[in-house]
Amino acid sequence: MRFMMIVIPKGYEAAAPDAVPSAEAVAKMMEYNKSLQKAGVLLALDGLLPPSTGARISYKDGKATVTDGPFAEAKEVIGGYWIIQVRSREEALEWAKRAPMSNDEIIEVRQIHEMGDFPADVQKAAEGFSDLPNAAAARP
Amino acid sequence: MSDVHRTIEAVWKIESTRLIAGIARVTRDIGIAEELAQDALVAALEQWPEEGIPEKPAAWLMTAAKRRAIDALRRDQMLEQKHGEVARELELKQQRLADALVEILDQVIDDDILRLIFTACHPVLAMEGRIALTLRLVGGLTTLEIARAFLVPEKTMGQRIFRAKRTLSEAHVPFETPRGEELRTRIGSVLAVVYLIFNEGYTATSGEEWMRPTLCEEALRLGRILAELLPGESEVHGLLALMELQASRTAARKGPEGEPVLLLEQDRSLWDYTQIERGMTALRRAQQMGGGAGSYALQAAIAACHARARSAEETDWERIILLYDALVQISPSPIVVLNRAVAVGLARGPVDGLDALDHLGQEPALAGYHLLHGIRGDLLMKLGRFAEAREEIERALAMTQNRQEQVLLRKKLNEMPKE
Numbered sequence: 001m002r003f004m005m006i007v008i009p010k011g012y013e014a015a016a017p018d019a020v021p022s023a024e025a026v027a028k029m030m031e032y033n034k035s036l037q038k039a040g041v042l043l044a045l046d047g048l049l050p051p052s053t054g055a056r057i058s059y060k061d062g063k064a065t066v067t068d069g070p071f072a073e074a075k076e077v078i079g080g081y082w083i084i085q086v087r088s089r090e091e092a093l094e095w096a097k098r099a100p101m102s103n104d105e106i107i108e109v110r111q112i113h114e115m116g117d118f119p120a121d122v123q124k125a126a127e128g129f130s131d132l133p134n135a136a137a138a139r140p
Numbered sequence: 141m142s143d144v145h146r147t148i149e150a151v152w153k154i155e156s157t158r159l160i161a162g163i164a165r166v167t168r169d170i171g172i173a174e175e176l177a178q179d180a181l182v183a184a185l186e187q188w189p190e191e192g193i194p195e196k197p198a199a200w201l202m203t204a205a206k207r208r209a210i211d212a213l214r215r216d217q218m219l220e221q222k223h224g225e226v227a228r229e230l231e232l233k234q235q236r237l238a239d240a241l242v243e244i245l246d247q248v249i250d251d252d253i254l255r256l257i258f259t260a261c262h263p264v265l266a267m268e269g270r271i272a273l274t275l276r277l278v279g280g281l282t283t284l285e286i287a288r289a290f291l292v293p294e295k296t297m298g299q300r301i302f303r304a305k306r307t308l309s310e311a312h313v314p315f316e317t318p319r320g321e322e323l324r325t326r327i328g329s330v331l332a333v334v335y336l337i338f339n340e341g342y343t344a345t346s347g348e349e350w351m352r353p354t355l356c357e358e359a360l361r362l363g364r365i366l367a368e369l370l371p372g373e374s375e376v377h378g379l380l381a382l383m384e385l386q387a388s389r390t391a392a393r394k395g396p397e398g399e400p401v402l403l404l405e406q407d408r409s410l411w412d413y414t415q416i417e418r419g420m421t422a423l424r425r426a427q428q429m430g431g432g433a434g435s436y437a438l439q440a441a442i443a444a445c446h447a448r449a450r451s452a453e454e455t456d457w458e459r460i461i462l463l464y465d466a467l468v469q470i471s472p473s474p475i476v477v478l479n480r481a482v483a484v485g486l487a488r489g490p491v492d493g494l495d496a497l498d499h500l501g502q503e504p505a506l507a508g509y510h511l512l513h514g515i516r517g518d519l520l521m522k523l524g525r526f527a528e529a530r531e532e533i534e535r536a537l538a539m540t541q542n543r544q545e546q547v548l549l550r551k552k553l554n555e556m557p558k559e
Contacts, residue, residue, distance in 0.1 A: 004274070005470060037249070037364070037368055038362035038365065038368050038369075039154065039361075039365070040360075040361035040363070040365040040368070041361065041364075042364075043414075043418070044414070084358060085360070085361070087148070087150075087153060087354075087357075088146065088150055088153075090146045090149065091146050091150040091151035091153055093147075094150045094151055094154055095146065095154070095466065114391065
């Protein structure tokens with residue numbers, strides 16, 4: 001089973017567009033990433049630029065409205081994620097507990113829905129997915 | 141199971157490999173190391189529900205194992221004293237062991253894990269012993285979990301593990317990473333164990349289920365661990381690529397009723413393209429290291445041809461035949477020749493396919509192998525030779541123990557036009 005560990009760093013909602021983590025924080029994070037990799041559980045990971053460089057698109061009556069970051073009303077924003085493959089929810093929680101987070105930071109752990117879990121009609125609706133750019137990435 | 145027990149189990153699965161590997165560096169015997177680690181687990185099961193999960197569970201377990209080791213030594217000491225050994229010397233021995241275990245507490249190194257893997261996959265053991273020990277010591281699975289995965293009673297699996305540990309101990313197998321020439325063959329043994337675990341999961345040989353995903357995931361995890369520990373070995377990346385590419389089709393291999401769906405009939409939109417990407421990356425790594433002609437890398441390259449084709453019709457069969465030709469050169473197994481014949485049948489038509497199969501009829505290794513007859517049946521059917529096709533499929537049906545495969549073959553028989 002796969003889980004996404006979503007990092008919600010403290011204060012990231014207000015971080016400057018050019019904010020970068022300290023070398024010390026990065027070194028600690030690399031050590032943690034390495035431990036995930038050595039345990040054979042790490043599938044993917046990424047860090048996200050601050051929300052002030054992003055945008056939110058909201059939808060109403062078929063109309064999409066773009067609001068540039070930072071998002072004044074947001075209290076918690078995503079800073080990055082890991083995707084891990086483990087054998088139980090508890091194992092995912094244990095890995096999350098080991099992450100080098102600072103005071104009041106949060107990691108949200110969520111299981112990934114596998115295509116095989118969906119009922120047949122949903123799977124049918126997902127057909128043609130392989131034509132998306134995602135699939136093209138698999139081509140050398 | 142209570143929440144805290146599930147948490148302890150999770151901690152065990154994360155920590156047990158390093159714990160056993162670290163202790164084994166001191167005890168030089170993985171059987172004893174595992175017992176001590178198990179003792180530590182028992183202590184955790186007793187104390188953690190009361191006291192809560194410790195902040196550093198790994199260090200806690202290692203300390204508990206150390207205490208048990210010293211207790212065990214004291215017991216031995218009393219026995220040995222009867223044999224007249226000087227008490228002072230034994231005290232020193234006890235102190236040394238305690239010191240050594242304290243020292244390894246924070247520095248279990250990659251080499252320890254590698255030594256553990258090489259020892260569990262030692263050629264002195266029967267293959268099933270290697271598989272069981274690897275899942276137990278490196279995978280952190282319980283005996284019951286391994287027994288369930290292989291559909292044998294827990295007791296049988298327990299005995300298999302016990303015998304394997306005893307064999308290692310009796311043969312005085314050193315706890316070390318082989319060097320030089322021996323390293324090559326021993327890596328081969330490790331990779332074979334991992335791939336057998338994968339295949340047992342990917343194509344369950346018997347029983348109700350067509351796949352047992354737990355074993356596939358476990359093999360993939362072992363493959364990723366090995367790629368970290370032996371980054372310079374191209375075949376490790378080749379095997380990882382092969383497993384990722386095959387496993388990427390998991391969701392598409394099972395129909396709504398749980399029946400198997402064969403590669404060419406699969407709905408390719410259900411393939412896991414992020415997993416395919418991981419497989420392609422591992423394959424490129426193997427090839428860049430100059431390992432493209434290795435057995436696993438070639439098989440991965442064949443799987444990659446399928447992964448790249450948007451539909452079954454777009455498959456580059458001629459390239460697949462070339463890859464099989466290369467594979468026949470290095471591992472001329474009848475199964476490889478059989479698979480090559482399938483590719484020939486698809487690339488150049490059923491007559492050529494049957495031709496490529498004909499050399500295999502007398503192959504003793506394929507006697508009783510249902511796929512040979514299944515494939516021949518398919519090709520004959522395409523040629524409209526239904527009576528012969530029916531005969532072949534019936535033969536295949538009688539040879540397989542897997543119920544889902546039986547269902548598939550029966551369906552073919554039912555759909556075959558009468559002549």
